[in-house]
Every structure is written in C-alpha cells, then in structure tokens.
Amino acid sequence: MQALVLGGFVVSGVAPWLHRLMGGRAALLLALWPAAILAWLLGQWSGVVAGEALVSEWAWMPALDVSLTFRLDGLALLFALLIVGIGGLVLVYAGGYLRGHSQLPRFLVLFLVFMTAMLGLVLADNLVALFVFWELTGLSSYLLIGFRHTDPLARQAARQALLITTGGGLALLVGLILLAQAGDSWSLATLVTRGDTLRAHPLYPCLLAGILLGAFTKSAQFPFQFWLPNAMVAPTPVSAYLHSATLVKAGIYLMARLHPALGGSVAWTLTLVLVGGVTLVLGAVMALRQTNLKLMLAHSTVMALGVMTLLLGVGTRTALTACLVFLVAHAFYKGALFLVAGILDVSTGTLDITAMGGLRHALPGTALVAALAALSLAGLPPTLGFVAKEQVWATLLTSDPWGGVALAALVPAAGLMVAVAAIVAVRPFFGPPVATPRAPRSRPSSLLLGAAPLATLSLLAGLGPGVLDGLLSAALSAIGAPGEAPHLALWHGFGWPLALSLGGLLLGWLAFRHWDRLRGWLEVGLAPWVARGPEVWHAALGWRTLQLAEWQTRWLQNGHLRSYLAIILMSWIGLVGQALVVHHGLPGWPSSGIQAFEGMVAGLMAVAAVTACLVRSRLAAVAALGSMGFAIALTFVLFSAPDLAITQLLVETLTVVLLALVLFRLPHFTRLSSFRQRWRDLGIAGLAGGLVTALMLAVLDGERLPRISDWMVSQGQPLGHGRNLVNVILVDIRALDTLGEVFVLALAATGVYAMLCLRAEESSWSSPAP
C-alpha cells in the first residue's frame, strides 16, 4: 500500500518529462495512475465491507514511535475512492482546460503531489504521519491557489489560505501531541478505542480545542470560512478538486475519524453544532449575494461543510450516516458544477451569471451535466442529493435536543440552496441569449469527459443508493457506530422529511424568482457586516503582526555590530548567570596557588586588553589584540594542549593576513560611542568576563559533576583508533557537531564572497568601464 500511495510522488516527478514528450495529452496518461489506484481500491471493496481493515505496516522512526502505517478501513476507503476517482476525472479535465498553458507541467506536478498527500492523509494511522500529509496538502493547495502567480490577487488569496490553514495546522499539531499523551499512543486505531479515558482526561479541553481549530480552518468553518471563496482565483480544476471535493473535506475526515475518541461530550456537541449552524446559514446567505458563478458555488460549499460539521456534532448513528451520504453526494454534484463553471468560463470568457443566457443551444452537453448536478444540489429526486437530504431531515427530526435548532437553521438554508441550484442550472442556459465577451463555442471534449461522469454518478447513485449500504456500514463501524447496515433508498414514502423538502423547495422557488431583487437587498443589507467580518479581523491581525515585526526588527536588528554584541552578551549573561546562581551557587576561589609564570601570562593578557581599548590607532589596536591571542596560545602551551595552541597561532596569523587586506579600505578609526555608552559597554563586558571566570571556577571545583573526559580518554584508542583525543573528538565522537560547524564555515565564506562581489559589482556599475 505504501508503494501505491507514495508512488504518486514519483509519478508527479516524471510528469514534466512526460509533458515534454507528448504535450497536453500527458494529462490523459497521468490520469491512468489514479485510475490504477481506483481499480486496486475497488478490488479491496468486498474485504473492507466485510469488516476487515487492510493494514500495511512500515516502521518509519521506530525509536520515536512514528510509523508510516497505512490502514484501509471503511472510512478510509470511502475517502480514498472519492480522492482518486474525482482526481482522475479532474486530471483529464485539466488537460483540456489548461491546454497550451505554458505552466501545465507545473500544474500536473502540484496536482499529483496534492492527490498523493490527500491519499496519505486519509490512510495514515499514525498521528505524526497524518500531520505530515495534512501539511503537505496545505502546502500544495497554497501553490495551486497561487498558480497564476503573476496576478497579485492570486498571490494574496494563496497567502491568506496558507496562513489560515497552517495556523490551524499548528493548533492541530499541539492537539495531536496532547492527544497522543492523553491516550498514550500515536496510533489512531488504538486511540479510537480509548474514548472514555480521553474524554475524562484533564487535557481533554485543550486537545479538543487544538484539533477542532485545525479541522475548522481546513474545512472553512466560521470564523475562518472566508479563505475558501477567496481561493476561487485558482484555476477551475483546482477549485473543483481541492476546494469542493477533497481538501476542505480533510477537516470533516479528521473530525469523523476522531469521533469515537473525542465525540459525544457536551463541549464537542455544542461547538460543532453551533459552528456548523452558523457556517451553513452564512454560506447559504452569502451564496445568493454573488453573481460570479464560482463564488456562488464556493459559498454553497461553505454551507455544505457547515452541514457536515453540524451532523458530526449531533453524532448519533443516523446523523453520521446522513453526514457521510451528504459528503458523497456533495463531492459528486459540487465537483461537476465547478467543472461546468470552468467550461462556461473558457467558452464564453465570463463567470458572471447575469451576463449569460440561452447557452443551451451552443453547449447542449454542458447544459445537461449542469442540470443533473443541480438537481442533486437542490436535493430533488432521483439524485443522491435527494437521498442525502431526506436522510438529514429524518435524522434531525428524531434527534433531541439539537434537532430543532439544527432544523431551524437548515430548512431555510436548504431552500436557499435550491435557489442556488436553479440559478446555476437555469440562468446561463435558458432564457433569451445574452451576448457574452466571447462567442460561445464548444470546447475540447476532455472537458466534458471530466464533468459528465460526476453528474452521472449523482444520478446513478440516487437511483440505486443501496450500492453504498455496505461501504457506509463499514465506514460507520470505523467511526464508532457499528451496527446493522443502513438502508438507503430513494423513496421513503410520505412523511415529515418529504414535507420539509417541499417547504424548502417552495422557499427556493420564491428566492429564485425574486433573485435579482433579493440580491440587491442582500448586497446593501450585508455590506456593513461583511466590512466588519472575520476577513477584516484576519487582515488587521496580519497588519498588526507586520507592525510588531517591523518595530522589533528596528530595535533588535539595527545594523550596528556593537548593539548586536551588547544584546547577545546581555541575554547570555542573564540566562547563563541565572542558571549558574540557581543550580550551582557562586563558586569559591580554588585552594591551589598560582604559579608565577601563570600570573605573568595573565598580566600580559590584561595589559593587551586594556591597551586595545584605549589606543587611538587601528593598527595599534590590532597589534594589541594580536598579542592577546599569542598570550592565549601561550596558555594552551603551558597547560599542554598543543592542538589548541597550534590552531590559535595559525588563526592569529591568518587574521593578520585578512586584516592586511582590509585595513586600507576601512573608514577612519573614530569613536562612535559617547562617554556614557562606553561605561555601559564596560559594565556589560566586565559582567561577561566575570561570568566566564565564575563558570571556569565552577567547573574546577565541580568534582561532584560526572566527568565525561575520563570516558573519552578510555575510549579514544579502542573505539576511535586514535591517540590524539582532540582529533578523535572532532572527527568521531562529536563528528556531527563538526559537520555543523563546517557547514557554518562554508556559509560564512559564501556570505563574504556574496557581500564583496555584490559590492564589486555595484562599484563597477557606478564607475565607467575601464
């Protein structure tokens, strides 16, 4: 299973090469990959439906209990089928939609990376692996939203989506870590069996908040819903696949998956029902406010996500069933409708519904697909949308105490969805023809080839919803609601559900008839609310953060080496000094006396240091520093550390060489600091020196501390094969440190080179060529 999932990354790697070889048709060939996974998944259908989860283990970092174990149970199979099935169709569609686009290879790579990450997300059993895939989907979504990167609007929308979803991702990470601690396992399969322990755990509120924040941001729940409509600047295949069928369902998936572990508590139910309710009403109202087809669909997606969240909050077995059926239905019809929007866009050059009309003659196939998908969106028979809606009504009518609240929000919202469906399916295709920016003409057949199957599935699954029974039953037992297989049917007879549907239909019909007036009214009435909505909070937060960053950069990174040194030293003194005093106490003076020559070397150093500070010539200061260095080397010699002494001498020598090269280019040696600043700096320097002395004394009298050098000395010869312990430490025992230092050195050299050569280039620009 790992090969099947991770192979997607390899396939995405060869995509550009394939594109160079065969041009736009590469998309068709690449669609074989999801098709192959789809075939394999269908092969597993019977086993999974029978209740056997397919587990494929792979230890990733066993020492950290992180594994790349994939687990294909009912819920995972349901999502995986949607991901690769719709993924393949959208890939075919994208090949036509972006035909001739110079960036098509980049699109293919990103699209396949996203699909693979999404697949990994729903299959992963380990929390860490799940999080990695979660962030990968966010990252590839960012790149896909910003696909038209020359458009500032696209960049802004991409950044907004990235900030919100990764911000939520951080909360999710915290939540997952707490979850693993509370449940004492990193495996989802284990965690879902420990629901009672988890809900009683003191960390429960914190981990729930973190996980729900992650899920809400990803699934565009209030108050984070605004990134999804803004993300519509992405190419339409991306909107269809990421922002309606898969990516935004990741949050729903996570909540469903963790339902047996976390669900059922008052906090869970209250949060999900309230947030879902607000989101769905908001989405439905905002949808009718739009004239842009994609924006309208995006807001209706927000509404659908709200419904799913609400149903997960209600959490009864029938509610979960309704949630899953609605999820499948939504993926089919919304994917199809987005693809239709894309066809309309490339055919007519506009997405404004009010600027279209009578297109059924020019685009008959598209009109049919739109009508089928819209039937499902409106929840009319004989489509899966109708089945889902009946299921939702039946659930909410029987569940107390939330059913009433939910119905009060959902029935009007469903009515508005009927209006949206009617607008989407009727306005562009019927009525008198309207002149569009481009004369409508039919488009590559691959566009319709991608859209038609989704609409057809809506219809077929509606006619025979029983095919889903087995899969739903397996998915339900995966999310903690095992039991008799649900029996889906198109016709449930007369009853309250049907009455509610009819009521919604009537409301929708009214809204559709008076849409133009309604829209104007909503536009004016909601404007002050939109101007104070969460999107504005987000913008203000971003702006404040930038201000803070600017302020602290000005303060900390002011470009003066002396203030950097002062800040570094002061933090060091504060932190290390505190640790020394608290954990060790101030050390006493060593009892052993000081030899005369040691005193002389120390005196030499002190004189050199004072001289370097006082002299008024740079050369003299350099010379004083040099003698200081040689005195240090002398100390190393006295205490028999030849390696250090040699290094110190060589470094001093090469410092002279470097100084000789730069000395003439430096500005005049002036005093930049005032008298008071010099006293302050003396204080800081004195404290730092005193602290180093105290540290050395603490090390000397710290015979209590275990000495690591004895172990190193004993191991140098047998294990390190070397008698020079300094070198054995450098290249063997602490080789990783050395490797890091070597990289730092290389970085410094690159920095010097870049700085000097850039300066050289500047000067050659400013002066005429010789």
Place this chain on the structure above:
Amino acid sequence: MVKSGTLILGVAAQLLLPLQLLFSVFLLLRGHDTPGGGFIAGLVAAGGFALYLFAHGRRALTALLRIAPRDMVGLGLLLGVASTLPAWWRGEPFFTAQWWTLPPFGVALSTPLLFDLGVYLVVLGALLTAITALVEIDQDDVPS
C-alpha cells in the same frame, strides 16, 4: 597593493609553498594520533597559498589552484556528508565510524579520515574564498 614584486619574497614563496603543502598533508594524516588534524592542516595550507598570493598576485594563484576555492568548499562539504553514509549502508546508526584496511599494503582507511579531509578542504576553501574575494575588489579599483 597585493602583488609585492620583490624578488626575495617571490622566490621564497615559490620554495615555501610546496613545503607548506607537504607539511599540511603531513599534519592532516598524522592528526589522529599526534597534534594535527584537518582544521590545523587547512589553516597551514591556506597560509601557504596566502603567501604565494602576496608574492605573485591573484592571477598566478588562480592558475596554480585550477579549481575555484568555492568549489573546494563544496567538495569538502560533500566529502563530509559522504563520510556519514557508509554506516547507514551497514545498518549502523548515522555517522558511526567505519574502519577498513586495504589489503595490498595494509593501508588504513576510515570514514573519520575522509571526514577530516572534508574539513581540510572546507577550511582551506573558505579562507581562500575570503582572501581572494578581498583581493578581487582591490583589483577592480586599480585596473592593471
């Protein structure tokens, strides 16, 4: 200011450079048992090349080196990272030192030695990069 042009320094640099390089390799190889090692050896070699640079100028040094100091840094890093890999190959923890004795002459070869060679190249390359970059801007100012 870079090229001194005095005969004594020029000849001395010619004679000293091979000796210094030889000494640096000596320091590198003996480093594991007696004072020395890649870092020190790299510093010694850099000192030798710096002397040559002062005596004969930048062009002569470039001609002598043949590879750019920056590439030396890259090569050193590559060697350093490469020395971490053999342990992985044998299923031991990352960076575990590996020791081999090549059969014909009993030459000891090890990943620490390889790593030390990488350190040597990085130190030498980094210093030469800095020195030549400083010299370069001098030459831009005074076209010869």
